[in-house]
Each structure stands twice: as structure tokens, then as C-alpha cells.
Amino acid sequence: MSAPFKDQVGARMGMWLFLFTELLLFGGLFVLYAAYLHRWPAEFHHAAGELSRTFGAANTVVLITSSFTVAASITALRTGRSTLARMLIWLTLALALVFLINKFFEWSAKFDHGLYPGGHELVLRDAGEQIFFAMYFTMTGLHGLHVLIGMAVLGWVLSMIGGKVRRDEPVALENAGLYWHLVDLIWIYLFPLFYLVT
Amino acid sequence: MHSSEEHVLGFRPLALVLAALLVLTGVTVWVAGFDFGFLNVLVAMSVASTKAALVVFFFMHLKYEGRALQLMVLTVFILLAIFIGFTFFDVAYR
Amino acid sequence: MTQHVASFLEAPAGAGWLRRVGTWIFSTDHKRIGLLYFYSIAAMFAVGVILGLLIRLELIAPGETIMGAQTYNAVFTLHGVVMIFMVVIPSIPAAFGNIFLPIQIGAEDVAFPRLNLFSWWLYMAGASLAVVSLFTGNGPPDTGWTFYVPFSNVTTTNVDLAVLAVFILGFSSILTGLNFIITIHRLRAEGMTWGRLPLFVWSLYATAWIQLLATPVLGITALLIMAERMLGMGLFDPARGGDPILYQHLFWIYSHPAVYIMILPAMGVISDILPVFCRKHIFGYTAIAISSIGIALAGSLVWAHHMFTSGMSDTAVLVFSLLTFIVAIPSAVKVFNWVATMYKGSIALEPPLWYAMAFIVLFSIGGLTGLVLGSAGTDIHVHDTYFVVGHFHYVIFGGTGFGMFAALHYWLPKVYGRMYNKFWAVAACLIMFAGFHVLYFPMFLLGMDGMPRRYYDYLPQYTDMHELSTVGSWLLAVGLVIMTANLVTGMRLGRRVKNNPWGGASLEWTIPSPPPTHNFLEEPVVERGPYDFAGIEPEEPSMRVPAGATKPGGGEA
Amino acid sequence: MYSQALSAAQQVDRAFALIFGVSVLLLAGIVGCMLWFAWRYQRKRHPQAADIHGNTLLEILWFVLPTIIVLGMFYFGWTSYKALRSVPADAMTVQVTGRMWSWAFEYPNGRRAAELVVPVGRAVKLDMTSTDVIHSFYVPAFRIKTDTVPGMQTYAWFRPEEKGEYDILCAEYCGLKHANMLSVVRVVEAEEFNQWYRGETDMTGGAGPDPLAVFENQGCTGCHSLDGTILVGPTLKDIWMRDTVAVLPDGRTNSIKADGPYLRRAILDPGAEVVQGYDDIMPGYEGQVTDEELKAMLHWMKGAAAPVPPQGRTVAENEGCLSCHSTDGTIIAGPSFKGLAGSRIQVLDQGKEREIVADDSYLKESILKPEALLRKGYDPMMPGYDYLSPGDLESLVEYMQSLGTSP
Ligand code: HEA
Ligand code: HEA
Ligand code: CUA
Ligand SMILES: [Cu+2]
Secondary structure: OOOOOOOHHHHHHHHHHHHHHHHHHHHHHHHHHHHHHHHOHHHHHHHHOOOOHHHHHHHHHHHHHHHHHHHHHHHHHHOOOHHHHHHHHHHHHHHHHHHHHHHHHHHHHHHHOOOOOOOOOHHHOOHHHHHHHHHHHHHHHHHHHHHHHHHHHHHHHHOOEOOOEEOOEOHHHHHHHHHHHHHHHHHHHHHHHHHHOO | OOOOOOOOOOHHHHHHHHHHHHHHHHHHHHHOOOOOOOHHHHHHHHHHHHHHHHHHHHHOOHHHOOHHHHHHHHHHHHHHHHHHHHHHHHHOOO | OOOOOOEOOOOOOOOOHHHHHHHHHOOOOHHHHHHHHHHHHHHHHHHHHHHHHHHHHHOOOOOOOOOOHHHHHHHHHHHHHHHHHHHHHHHHHHHHHHHHHHHHOOOOOOOOHHHHHHHHHHHHHHHHHHHHHHHOOOOOOOOOOOOOOOHHHHOOOOHHHHHHHHHHHHHHHHHHHHHHHHHHHHOOOEOOOHHHOOHHHHHHHHHHHHHHHHHHHHHHHHHHHHHHHHHOOOOOOHHHOOOHHHHHHHHHHHHHHHHHHHHHHHHHHHHHHHHHHHOOOOOOHHHHHHHHHHHHHHHOOOHHHHOOOOOOOHHHHHHHHHHHHHHHHHHHHHHHHHHHHHOOOOEOOOHHHHHHHHHHHHHHHHHHHHHHHHOHHHHHHHOOEHHHHHHHHHHHHHHHHHHHHHHHHHHHHHHHOEEOOHHHHHHHHHHHHHHHHHHHHHHHHHHHOOOEOOOOOOOHHHHHHHHHHHHHHHHHHHHHHHHHHHHHHHHHHOEEOOOOOOOOOOHHHHOOOOOEOOOOOOOOEOOOOOOOOOOOOOOOHHHOOOOOOOOOOOOOO | OOOOOOHHHHHHHHHHHHHHHHHHHHHHHHHHHHHHHHHHOEOOOOOOOOOOOOOHHHHHHHHHHHHHHHHHHHHHHHHHHHHHHOOOOOOEEEEEEEEOOEEEEEOOOOOEEOOEEEEOOOOEEEEEEEOOOOEEEEEHHHOEEEEEOEOOOEEEEEOOOOOEEEEEEEOOOOOOOHHHOOEEEEEEOHHHHHHHHOOOOOOOOOOOOOHHHHHHHOOHHHOOOOOOOOOOOOOOOOOOOOEEEEEOOOOOEEEEEOOHHHHHHHHHOHHHOEEOOOOOOOOOOOOOOOHHHHHHHHHHHHOOOOOOOOHHHHHHHHOOHHHOEOOOOOEOOOOOOOOOOOOEEEEEEOOEEEEEEOOHHHHHHHHHOOOOEEEOOOOOOOOOOOOOOHHHHHHHHHHHHHOOOOO
């Protein structure tokens, strides 16, 4: 094992590089989305109308706010207020949960109507609408998975605040925060692409 | 090389960014009500990219990171644009 | 040296064998991880070679020879998957990169040692899953290493598990790349400026970026295949609005850059070896360094040259054909600079140089045939024929494979502190070189004649060339056995060498062979370039200048 | 290399020659220099290396030179590609369908075949698609290769300059019998082609046109039933030697036994003798049907008395059934046809297993919609053949029945 030297800048840079890979992971799906939108503009328009804008916008607000609370908790930690930092992370987790519950209701409504790949209603639709919903479930599904992972990471860091994660050793929180922002970042694009682009 | 020239962003600027993001969310929903034809996507994407930039530069602190990292982030976004864009040499002309 | 420094190879004294194994497979020492990678890759390589030989046996005559169609399809799929994802992609970076990158930049270890160990474990997990996929489910996958939809969606063989294995292997590759980038950015020793990085490090840097940025696209492609098969998403199903050709775009967005993951490190090895054995500064250091980055960048823009016949638009054919030719230019720059390095050098024909020269010849042939493929009109004829098979074996095996062999012969004395038998090393090189051409050159002729690839059976007019090729595969295998035997004997029983047998000028030659656990006894301060040989004498007697060997025309420039 | 058979191919060959030529020169230069240096500057001959780090001029040179070379290669590659893609206006179009693991060709007049027969000198455009996975239509002699993609139309064209047989291969991996997905292009004289095209000759060694298909294709069944019901025309069932009263154009009537010559007249020139009780609406088929087709129809009307060549066999060959099903009991990808009809088999009905008897309707169903009932132990890979005419379907089933039943 190497010397216990900690390179904070290097560690943060490492996290950024990891985020690049996440961006490109979703990038593959964005390539698909772009191509299919180009191919089926009218069908995408029509199908997008079936998603609830209100739900989508609400979730956007929730996620953006949670992004803020994470950023604020880093500021709190770095200015020495670790209790505040901890509370802000709790708040973030709560918001993430709200997001997921919201998503759950949205998804189950679609499932009830048979609007999922292979569902009895969807198979009757135009090819273009079928692909819209296939993209919708794939992309929001993968994003939801990232929300879960992000929550796990935040929870883990939360347990270390005040211990291994301190004012002078904030990288773990910073990196968890970076990850969470990425989850937000992707949603910022998913929202217009599925709920608004018409 | 391993300097700790760490910059801490205060609560107030963070809150301002949050406010801007919320406003922009409102804006996208609002403009989605209008029909600009093929520009629709463009408009929605520009607003989203503005929001993304705010998140990246402030929440994610990129504005205060080293040149090298900023360059890398730029490269990645350009690369992503290329992957999408070049695919259109095929799908747009088929 | 007065006190004895324990080398990284030595196990803690008095430990039982279980503990000893533990000190390896849980070690975070980059050198041990590098060796672990090397051994596991070598094992997978053996599997791949045997599969390759089986392919050749089946093809020795038309009709069913030793296996039926289904078996054959599984065999070439596995051969491709094993060789690409488990051998050549990790080969040089994960094995030699891990061992030498930190030493060459004067660091104690990589930036994230535990992540490094994790990435080896991921590699093992992926490789094991791939092996499991052979014996479970509905039989080994039979899709080819490209997993094209809709076929990969229709077949009932065990594709899911194989694709999951590929996903995990990709993850492992990403983590290695990430680690290297941070290491190079953050852990260079004092005085190790970017302009003093050995070219091997430059090539690893470029490679790492491709690993980092292209592999995630493979990841999502693999996930989508699983989503198609297990959840019935229908993202590529034409009946449900999907487009199978988009799958090919996604696949090649990764897999074309991946071929540069394979070749760039080998090019780095060659750039490091040539100057040492010519005792001359590398010709055009900056050009070679920049061309590595150039290949990485331009290489990301050409993926659709694998799809000229796929039914994509003619515009795309135009653009991607043009860009493909652009990537050839930085490769050409490298080749010319290598040859120019030899000009007026003082050349010692030692085994690493033999392998390096074999590399140059084989890679050039492979690369030049790549031009035939990049040109749209000619690719239509030879696409998916043995011409392509010939092309990529020349570049992968002739390039990466021989690059790896060169690296082995160059660095083995450093890693084990012992020397192999040089006569047999050169003999093995020549036998493999000859066998290589007998095996793969006929493939170009077959391809020009229209023999498609992935055929277990073929029309009678192709018989002669196939026979010849099969015979070549035996010759090659003989060479490989000799080389392996020689290296294994050398590393266990060879004569001991000191710090710098070849007279290299980069940092790894300043430390003991084998290197101590913490690499450097004291933190190095770099004051010379990696190709500045003034004042360094090779310790190998055969590399010394023979007394009174000066001839007119020789001597100083 | 294959002999050159068309001009676009010549352009491709020129591009090959050019790239190979330049490559060989470059390779010779590189290897030559390398070996010369390795010999000339060996340590014993040249103990002290020169101190050269680079040379800007040279480096610019070998940046610019390859650029020019590759741009040249690109140009020839691209123009030859354009030639492969630019279809002449006078080209004859043939629809190509790739499927596991056979090729089907359909001509503008509806003629279907398993081999591509074309007249020499005539440009042929191939419109292609696939019914299952991706295949690739490859004719090395013409330097053409294009993937056939499900849900998509692709194309290629060629102009055969010499008579002969040229291999067609599948160049995109498509599963088990990818290596056996072969056929041929048969390039023949124009006259010979025309005869074949009209169905008068059969070069592929099959058994002549299918009467039921002819009835169908010529529109006979629009007015005549084959089962005894009366439509706007009399039924064709049991028509052979039937007693009929015919009305002549001048109003007279005539009693007739429906023999061969009469039936032939009735098809080619129906207005000459109109069956009493029906209107004179049937079009004359002079020039519309080939002799071959006429013979086949008469053969059918004669009834099963004469042994009709196993029509189902031809269909099975043309439709590619035999690439997956054997007729001798061996198993390829699907169950063998031998002993299939009437036997008891295990099927999977939406995942549930049950035993059924492979009767006519089951067999037809399995051909039209194979995914409905899956034979146990086989992959669900068979494409649906819902475009088959009832006649073809019937003859396939008959053919299977002729191969016997196993208990
Ligand atoms: C190590 C791996 C590797 C490398 C380095 C390359 C290098 C190149 N490859 Fe290759 N390629 C593969 C591995 C690789 N390839 C594989 C695995 C496949 C098949 C995948 C599959 O379908 O299964 C493939 C397939 C493939 C195709 C698709 C063929 C088809 O399916 O129809 C094409 C088409 O453009 C292509 C082109 C090139 C080109 C232009 C280069 C260039 O980078 C080459 C550059 C090198 C040189 C040019 C030679 C050296 C220079 C000189 C000798 C100096 C003089 C040169 C000039 C003046 C130009 N390759
Ligand atoms: C690393 C890449 C690699 C290597 C080394 C090989 C090695 C061999 N390959 Fe190949 N091959 C592929 C990658 C490789 N192959 C791929 C990707 C395909 C396409 C699969 C598909 O279609 O999906 C393919 C397909 C392929 C085919 C075409 C099958 C078909 O289309 O029907 C054939 C046919 O002869 C063949 C033969 C062989 C033989 C005889 C060997 C060997 O047995 C020859 C012996 C090799 C050696 C003697 C040494 C090489 C050494 C190294 C690369 C590095 C060494 C590393 C360490 C020592 C740790 N291979
Ligand atoms: Cu059809 Cu291969
Ligand atoms: Cu490529």
C-alpha cells in the first residue's frame, strides 16, 4: 500500500472522469433518441402528449432542488458546520425519494394502461409510438437506477460526515455530490425530451 | 502541484443558481406551449443546455477548477455531439 | 548498493502458500497487479489460440471436417470475444502499463491502487462469466463478437451471459484508463515534464482516453442487448419502429476506437525499444507523441467504415471513408519516424529489436490493407470476406501481438532480473514471422476471390488457400511454443542481470531488477530525457562495441 | 480473381490496382530502408550513433505526402463506389428477399425463383429486403454486396457482360447455415431469358408452373371456383369431359364434351363458344398465358388421374423450406418433413406443452404463422409465409403427406 498521502484534486478529477463515462453511457441512448425522433417526429409528438407534464415538471423541480441541497451541504461542511451538512444530505435523500415515488406512480399508470413494451395497448399503436415508449422506459429506467445508486452513495457518505469526512477532508462528499449533480444533469435533458418535445 | 487553493461557494450564490434553474424550468414548460415547428427541439435543448451549464459551472464547481479539467469536460461534450451528429450523416440522408 | 532491498516478487518470509497467494491477489502493488493481469491474459490467450487452431482445422477442407456448423459458429464467436475483450484490449496497458507506467514517470504507484486491484477482479469476474456462459443455458453464444441484432436477439443460445461478461470487462477497462490518466496528470516526479515522458507513457495516455470515453458506449450497447432479449424492449426491432442499423452505429462507436486501444500501446513499446537498440534519440519525439493523440481523436470519428454495405446512406459512406483515410496519416508519421530513427544509429540486433522490426513489417501490411477497406468502392467487394480477416490479424496479432512479444523480451529481464536465451528468442521470432505469413497472407487472396468470413464450409475453389493457411497455423504455433518455453525457462533459470542490461535511459532502468516494492529508494528527480543515452553503458556484453570496430564512414555525425 | 464482368466492376478493380500498387511501393520502401539501416548501421560497423533528434522538413514531408496519397486513394474509392450506386435508367428490377437460409427472387411479372436468371448485357437492379435477420447479398464476380435488412429496402445493380453462372453468397453472418445460403446468377442470351421469363422453360430443373398458382395469378379464381360453387363462371371442378351446351357468336348452340382441345379454345378465345346461361365476359388469354401454364392448367383439370410431378417439392425448394427442413428424416434447424404429416407431436402453446396431431390445418397454420404453435425442442426461428398462395400452401401440404406418416 502506498503512503497515506491524499491527493484531493486528483481524487476529484478521478470522479469527473468517471462522470464522463456515465455521460457517454447515456450518450449512446441519446444517439438512439435523436435518430428515432428524426425518423418519427409526428409519432413522438403524439406519444409525448400522453405523458403528464405536471408530473414531469414537478420531478424536475424536486431534482433541481436536491442538487442545490447537496451543493449547499458541501459549503456547510467546508465552513465547518457539519450538522447542517448532515441535515442537508438528509433533505437530499428525502427529495430523491419523492422523485422516485413520483416516478413510480407515473410508471404504474402507464403499466395499467398496457403502455409498456409488449403491453396490450402499446402493440396496437404506430411503430413510432412504440419506439417512443421503448425509449422512455429505457432512459428513465436507467436514470432511475442512477438515482438509486446516487442515494446509496449519499447515504454512505452521510454516515461518514464528522468522521472520515471532515472540513479538511471533504472529497468523499464532494464526489458524491458530483455524482448526484450528474443524475440531475441527465434529467435536465430527459425532461424536455420526453415531456415537452412535441 | 497538490495545492489546496480550494474555493468555497457561499450559500447565497448557490441559492441564486437554484432560483435561475427553477425559472428556466418554468420557461421551458412555458415555451413548449408554442409551436415553432422544427425549432421546438432546438429551443427546448438550448434552455436545457443553459440549465446544464449552470449546474456544471456552479453546483459542480467547474468554474473554479483547473484549466485541464475544463478542457476535458469540453472535449467530452464535443465528443458526445459528434457521436450524435455524425450518426445523422446516415439517418438524415437515408 | 550496500543493503539488500526486497524485490516486489518476494513473498513475506515464512508465510504459508495460502497467505502467499493472498499477498498476490489482494496486493495493491501496481507491479503485482500488472503481473496478475499478465498471467490471466496469457491463460485466456492460450484458450483463444487453441480455438483459433480449431477454426483452422475445420477449414482445412470444404464440408464438415471436425465440427458441425453450430459448433463452428460458437467457436469463432468465442475466439473473437476472448481475443478481443480478454486478450488484446487489456494486454499491453493492463499488464506492462501497470508495471511500468508508474516507474517510468517516477511514481511509487498508480493514483488509485485499490481501484486498480478492483479492476483486475472485475476482469476475472468477466472472464469467469464468459467461461460460465459456455456451459450453462442453451449452449455457447453463436453471434460473432459483433453481436449484431436482430440475430443476437433471435438466437436462443446463451448470449445474455456473454454480453454481461463483456459489460463487466468493459468496466474493468474503463477503470484502468481512469487510473492511468490521473496517475499521469498528478503523480509525475519532479522534473518529469510532459516533454520528457517516454513515448510509451504518451501512448498509454492516449489509449486511456479512448478506454474512458469509448467503452461506456459498449456498455450501453451490451445493456441494450440484454434489454432486448430479457425485457423485450424492441429498441432495434423494425416491426416496432426500431432500426437495426443504429445498433451497428453504437457497436462501432466503441469498437472502432477499440482497435486503437489495441494498437497504440504496442506503438508506444516500439517507440521505446527502437532508440535503445539504436542508441540514438528517437526521431521526431513531438510528432510521435502528438500522433498518438491524433490517432485517438481522429479514430473516434470513423466508426461507420465497418458499415459501408449495411444500407446506410451514401453521404455517410462519403464522410466516413474520407475520415478513415485521415486516421492513416498519423500512423504513417509514426512508421516513417521509426525507420528514420534507425538511420545512422548504432544498431544492436538483440531480440527486442527483431520483434520490433517484425512489428513494423506486419503492422505496415495490415495497415496498408486497411486502406483497401477504407476506400468505399473496394470495401464493397471485400467487406465481410477473408480479406478483412487477414487485415485484422495482421494489425492485431502482427501489431499488438508482436508488440507484446517485443515488450516481453525488452522488459522481462527487468521484471524477473534474469535473461532468456537470445538465440532461441530470435529463432522463435523468425519462425513465427514465417508462419504468420503462411497463415494469414492466403486470406487476402481468398478475400479477393470472394470467400466470405464466418463460413464453416466453403465452395471448392477456395480449398488450396485454406489448406495452406492451416499449415501456416501449425508453423506459427511451433514458434509460439518455442518462444514461451524460452521465456519461461529464462525467467526462472536465466542468468542474473543488473539494473540496466540494454542501456536504456528511462527511469525503470535506474532501479534494481526486479524492482523493489516501493520502486524508488528515494524520490527521483528527473534531469534527462528518456532517449538521451549519453554516458549510459549497456551491461549486456553482446551490446558493447567490439574493440576496434570503427570503419570509415562510421563514427560521429 | 474473377474475370471482370461489368464496367462499374472495372472501376472497382482500377481502385484495387491503384491502392495495391501504391501500397507495395510504400511497403518496399519502408522494409527496404529498415533492412538496409539494420545492416549498414550495425554496432560493429557503426559504433557511434549520430545525434539526430528530428528534421522538421522531413517530418513535414512525410505528413504532407501521405495526405496526398490517401486523398488520391479516397477519390478512386469513392468514384468507384458511386458507379456501384448509380443505376442506369433502363435497368430491369428484381426484388430480392433474403431469409434464413435461402434467397428468393421475384420478377416484375410475378415470377418467383430461387436463382437469379438474367439476360446478358442488360442492367439489372436488385431491390432487397429480408424477412428475419440481416443477410448480405454478395456476387463476387460483379463486385457487388449489399446487406438485406428487415424492415428496409436496399439496392444494388450490375450489368452482366458475359454468359455464365456466377456464385451468390451470403456475406453477413446469419446463423446456423450462413455458409450454405448460396445461389447462382445465371446469365443467358436475351432470347433464352425471355422464354424463361414467360414461364415457357425452366432452367432451374423444377417441375413447371403450379396450376393452382396459375389459376390464382391469372385471375381465373376470381370467376371460377375450384370446389363446385358457381360464381360468375362455371366451376372448374370436375370439368374434364363434362357435357356442355355452348352458344356460338351467331346464336346457334352446340353440344360439346369438354375435352382438351375444347378447353384450350375456351381459355385462349372464350368468346367463340360461350357456355349457355353465362354472359360473354371472360377475357381471352391468347398471349397472356404461356404454353407451360396452359399445360399445367389442363393437367389439373384432367384430375388426379395422371401423376402430377410433386409441385410441393418445387415450392419447398423455391421458398427455402429445405434449407431448414430435410425430407429424409435428418434434422437441420426444423423438424424433418419425412413422416411429419399425420404424426403425433408435442407442441408448445404459449409456453404450455400439449400433444396434437399434425393434420392439414395444423401444417398450414405452422407455415403461415409458425410462432403460434411451436414444435417442442426447436427454436422459434421460422419466418411466417403468409404471402404464399392457397395453391402453394395446398401443394406443400400434399407434398408433406406424400412423404409418409410415422406413428
Ligand atoms: C489493432 C487493430 C486494428 C488497427 C490498428 C486497424 C487499423 C486500420 N483499420 Fe482495421 N480492423 C480491425 C482492427 C484494426 N484495424 C478489426 C478487428 C476489424 C474487423 C472487425 C470485424 O468486422 O470483426 C477491422 C476492420 C476494418 C475495416 C472494416 C472492413 C469491413 O468490415 O469491411 C476498415 C475499413 O475502413 C478498416 C480500416 C482500417 C484502417 C484504415 C486502419 C489504419 O489505422 C491503418 C493505418 C496504418 C497504415 C496506413 C500502415 C502504416 C503506414 C505506412 C506503411 C506508411 C505509408 C502509408 C501511407 C502513405 C498512407 N479496418
Ligand atoms: C487478438 C486477436 C486475435 C488473435 C491473436 C487471433 C489468432 C488466431 N486467429 Fe483469429 N480472429 C480474431 C482475433 C484474433 N485471432 C477475431 C476478432 C476474429 C473475428 C471473430 C468473429 O468473426 O466474430 C477472428 C477470426 C478468425 C478466423 C475467421 C473465422 C471465420 O470468419 O470463419 C480465423 C480463420 O482462420 C482465425 C484464425 C486464427 C488463428 C489460427 C489464430 C491463432 O491461433 C494464431 C496463433 C497466435 C499466436 C501464435 C500469437 C498471438 C499473440 C498475441 C495476440 C498476444 C500475446 C499475449 C500474451 C503472450 C499474453 N481467426
Ligand atoms: Cu444469410 Cu448469412
Ligand atoms: Cu474500424
